[in-house]
Amino acid sequence: MCGGIYDCMKYIITESQYRTALMEQLSTTSRRRLNFDRMEDDMKSLVEDELIPCEFNSAGDFVSEACDLLAYRYVEDYGIPLGKHSDSLYHFLVDLFGKQLVKIYNKQCS
Secondary structure, three states, X not given: OOOOHHHHOOOOOOHXXXXXXXXXXXXXXXXXHOOHHHHHHHHHXXXXXXXXXXXXXXXXXXXXXXXXXXXXXXXXXXXXOOOHHHHHHHHHHHHHHHHXXXXXXXXXXX
16 A cells, blocks of 8 residues: 555656666766666677576576676776775666566576
């Protein structure tokens, strides 16, 4: 049950608005250096070339490792400071790619 009138409201947003909202989670430095097309290509390459989904115990482990590796790569490549900025980058990647990575895991490992 809802606590108030605004607690129950659902919003319909476009994919572009969703991505913009996700980008707001990142530091200004990270936002300037990263773009969605490149991140999608990087994640695709990582999954295809470096990770074997079925070697992980669960979809969650696979998502976590893929996003952690990509976040670490960006920290190294772009000099994103460790700590709060790198943590927000990791969470951003999980939000952005989590569902897609779970589908890949389930398709390949079921």
